[in-house]
Amino acid sequence: MKTVQNKTDSIDGKEPQGLSDLSINHPSAWDIDQFRANWYAFLESLLEEEASSLIPSRRMRCQIEQTPVFQEVVSGWDTMKSSLRLDAWKRLLLAAEESCRTILPACVQCGECCRMGSPTLHLEDIPLLQSGKIPWDQLITLRKGEPARSPFDGKPFILTEDKIKVREKEGLRECVFLTSQTADEAAVCSIYNDRPLQCRAQACWDPIPARETADMPFLLRENIFAGVDLLLKIMGEHESRCGFEALSSAFEEINRSNGENVNEVLELLSYEDHFRQFVSERFNIPSESMDLLLGRSFAQMTTLFGFRVSCEPDGTRCLVSDDQKE
Ligand code: SF4
Structure with a gap:
């Protein structure tokens, strides 16, 4: 065992060398x-x-x-x-x-699981949304066709259906609900008593319960907005005009043309942006909740293809490759 000033070999009752001196190291x-x-x-x-x-x-x-x-x-x-x-x-x-x-078979709120990724919601979690315990603006929809990674082994895969996730902190895999009140305090889950099913099932001493949640029905936007026909129609329209597949093929065209043909991507970005703004303003939906209603914007998703959108002083938006210097 180490001490800052002393090196000791044992804590079994034998007084380690150096600890017997009543010095500053004691x-x-x-x-x-x-x-x-x-x-x-x-x-x-x-x-x-x-x-x-x-x-x-x-x-x-x-x-x-x-x-x-x-x-x-x-x-x-x-x-x-x-x-x-x-x-x-x-x-x-x-x-x-x-x-x-003696590892206790109980969560001690160390936050380790919460740093590996945010939870995906299940149908069983819907009361947490209805009661406002999990606000809409802290959720995002990952749409069918988008790349994702397994919460169990981190392996990448393509989504075959939509999934709704709690947001992660910018540039990290850490859940947004992992917070601390002061800089000195350890970060803990701010909704611990109302955490979603996946979080309740996660156990670092036993991976099986969390894996079993993958067989339970996931929450879909259709469940959240059930009965609000207008919103369901808007979601359908957005999907048919701005599906992930469309963005993906437009980026393939850039690759095929050696970076020459960027118009298709720019047109899609512009159309999707207008669509989202129009819906947000027309139906008074806060922009932070649009990532749940329509999924992540195309502008956000350009990073998946090695690009980002930059805004010029005159308001023009440009597509910049990650390889391009500032
Ligand atoms: S909701 Fe709470 S328990 Fe679940 S990952 Fe986020 S911080 Fe952790």
């Missing part, structure tokens, strides 16, 4: 910052030893830091008599090793 002399620094160093080496375990190290750390021993030692360290600190430190290290050996 727990009795640590202030809370030195205590924390030594704790992190110890955890690092403990988790390195467990690196072959399937359980993520963040989850192990979370479980250890939720033990009564950790809570008691940390909260009392500053006011603890110096003579009691060595004993408290040893109790903590033993509790940590024990905790690592």
Whole structure:
């Protein structure tokens, strides 16, 4: 095991070399910052030893830091008599090793699953939308034909039907609901008691329940907007004129023409943008909720093909290849 200033081999009651000196390196002399620094160093080496375990190290750390021993030692360290600190430190290290050996079959809210991707919603989740626990503007529709990746093994595949997902943070795979109140606090799920089915099934100690959710009916836009015929008609119209297939073949044309023929893509981008703006304004739907109603915009999806849309000062939109310098 490591300490910041000491290297020790054991926490089994044998006093490690160096800890017998009542010096600044001894727990009795640590202030809370030195205590924390030594704790992190110890955890690092403990988790390195467990690196072959399937359980993520963040989850192990979370479980250890939720033990009564950790809570008691940390909260009392500053006011603890110096003579009691060595004993408290040893109790903590033993509790940590024990905790690592006994993984609780329960979610400790470490947030590890939430950093690997946001959940896909199931029909069973519809009451969470109806009650406003999950707001519409935090959802996106991935449409049939779009590329996606498996939440279980990360492998890419093409969607054979629409899927509705919670948004992920910009440029990350992390769920938008994983947040912390202050910079010092660990991030946790802000809708934990009302989290969707997939999140409730995810268990780092047992992958089977989450995999089983893949056989349960997924939520579709048709379920959410059932009975609102006008919106269903708009969705159908958008799909037939602005399906992902159309965008994909327009980009293929750019490749075939060695980058010469960009007009088809530009026309599609412009048409889809007008369609979305018109629906948003005409039916007073906030623009943030349009990604649920019509899926991601074509402009957003250009990145899937190695391009992005840039706006010139005069309002003209250009298609820029990722290979092109700013
Ligand atoms: S909804 Fe909550 S539990 Fe589910 S991935 Fe997002 S942050 Fe995690």
